[in-house]
Amino acid sequence: MATETAGHAAEGGRFPPFDQIATTGVSQVFWLIVTFAVLYVAVAFVFLPKIRKAMEDRDGAIKSDVAKAAALSAKADESVKQFEAQIAAARANARDTASKAKAEADAKTAAETAKVEAELNARLASAEARISDTRAKAMTNVAAVAEDAAAAITERLTGVKPAAASVKKAVASVMGS
Amino acid sequence: MMVSTDPMHQFKIGKLFDLNIAGYDVSFTTSALWMVIGVLLLIGVLALATSKMATVPGRMQSLGEIWYGFIAGIVKDVNHAPGKPFIPLVFSLFSFIFIANIIGMFPYFFTTTSHIAVTGFMAIFTISLVVVVGLIKKGFGFFKIFVPSGVPVVLLFIVTPIEIISFLSRPISLGMRLFANMLGGHVALKVFAGFVPSLAVALGGLGMLMGGLLVMPLIVGVTALEFLVAFLQAYVFAMLTCVYLNDALGEAH
Numbered sequence: 498m499a500t501e502t503a504g505h506a507a508e509g510g511r512f513p514p515f516d517q518i519a520t521t522g523v524s525q526v527f528w529l530i531v532t533f534a535v536l537y538v539a540v541a542f543v544f545l546p547k548i549r550k551a552m553e554d555r556d557g558a559i560k561s562d563v564a565k566a567a568a569l570s571a572k573a574d575e576s577v578k579q580f581e582a583q584i585a586a587a588r589a590n591a592r593d594t595a596s597k598a599k600a601e602a603d604a605k606t607a608a609e610t611a612k613v614e615a616e617l618n619a620r621l622a623s624a625e626a627r628i629s630d631t632r633a634k635a636m637t638n639v640a641a642v643a644e645d646a647a648a649a650i651t652e653r654l655t656g657v658k659p660a661a662a663s664v665k666k667a668v669a670s671v672m673g674s
Numbered sequence: 675m676m677v678s679t680d681p682m683h684q685f686k687i688g689k690l691f692d693l694n695i696a697g698y699d700v701s702f703t704t705s706a707l708w709m710v711i712g713v714l715l716l717i718g719v720l721a722l723a724t725s726k727m728a729t730v731p732g733r734m735q736s737l738g739e740i741w742y743g744f745i746a747g748i749v750k751d752v753n754h755a756p757g758k759p760f761i762p763l764v765f766s767l768f769s770f771i772f773i774a775n776i777i778g779m780f781p782y783f784f785t786t787t788s789h790i791a792v793t794g795f796m797a798i799f800t801i802s803l804v805v806v807v808g809l810i811k812k813g814f815g816f817f818k819i820f821v822p823s824g825v826p827v828v829l830l831f832i833v834t835p836i837e838i839i840s841f842l843s844r845p846i847s848l849g850m851r852l853f854a855n856m857l858g859g860h861v862a863l864k865v866f867a868g869f870v871p872s873l874a875v876a877l878g879g880l881g882m883l884m885g886g887l888l889v890m891p892l893i894v895g896v897t898a899l900e901f902l903v904a905f906l907q908a909y910v911f912a913m914l915t916c917v918y919l920n921d922a923l924g925e926a927h
Binding site: 511512513514515517518520521522523524525526527528529532533535536537539540541543544545547548549550551552554555558 | 682685686687689693695698699700701702703705706709710712713716717720721723724727728729731735738739742743761762763765766769770786788789790791792795796853857
């Protein structure tokens with residue numbers, strides 16, 4: 498019993514965390530301070546700044562990429578707007594050209610129509626003039642034939658040859674012209 | 675190596691070589707050896723994690739960033755902006771305790787955090803830091819934490835001593851919690867594990883069967899629990915460090 502207790506005392510007793518404080522407490526705290534100080538210095542001055550920098554760099558890269566994307570998107574929108582404006586201008590231009598061409602064509606058609614109509618009218622007028630001329634000529638011929646016929650009929654019926662002037666007068670009164 | 679069935683044997687500190695500085699016995703012991711191994715492991719992992727820093731992180735870099743983000747998250751949640759200078763300290767405390775606890779989970783490895791000398795000194799260091807930082811930041815106003823605002827003057831005679839006692843008990847509870855958890859868990863594991871040979875010796879084949887079927891699953895379960903405790907105690911220590919630091923950094927409450 499006595500040897501067992503002595504043995505335990507030599508090894509640090511029954512409950513080392515308390516029994517060994519007197520013999521190893523200073524050593525434990527000393528090595529704790531040394532090792533923890535080494536860890537703290539390495540962590541605070543080497544490793545954490547590196548990790549923090551990597552994370553900040555990533556944040557920065559993401560932010561700048563997003564900004565770049567936004568700028569490109571704005572540029573694309575601008576291009577689309579420009580393109581649309583160009584299309585609208587081109588469309589207006591085309592409409593203008595088309596309406597101008599149509600107006601020109603209309604004018605040309607109207608002019609041609611007027612010219613043709615005028616020509617036709619002129620020909621119509623000349624044809625009418627010719628007809629009336631012909632008719633007048635034909636009428637004078639009819640009067641001469643009627644006078645001749647009237648003079649011959651009168652001579653055959655009466656035996657007297659009528660005077661040319663009176664025949665002419667009589668025919669004219671009958672014909673009413 | 676002779677396997678001892680004594681559950682306390684694992685906590686004995688052996689001397690590896692003598693060292694004396696200014697008359698103090700600071701011999702290199704098994705405890706010191708495992709602290710050195712723990713710190714070397716941490717530095718090795720951190721060196722691997724930070725060897726190739728890329729915008730798109732690799733596995734080790736992700737580990738380092740999650741590790742850092744975890745601690746920075748605690749400090750940010752509890753202390754907000756003024757806590758930023760203390761992130762390396764909380765990171766080191768958490769890592770040191772965590773690696774010590776995890777090393778302790780391996781048979782024949784020594785658990786440095788199972789000794790009150792280590793955990794108690796850490797706790798005293800933390801509370802001293804709180805007092806020093808508080809005095810630097812707030813001067814004499816730091817002691818307002820003992821005098822809660824909005825309490826009637828008569829009650830202050832009761833409340834202030836309670837506040838002082840609760841403040842002074844912090845290093846004790848902080849150090850004791852970690853030490854007791856690590857010690858108790860390892861003792862429980864050892865005792866349960868000791869059941870298996872004990873049963874085998876006492877009951878022969880039947881005892882072996884009982885030990886194998888009933889006790890072994892229990893040991894496996896407790897071992898898993900101890901891994902959780904190893905992490906949890908490191909987390910609790912880091913968390914409480916932040917909470918106590920808030921007395922020095924935060925608004926008076």
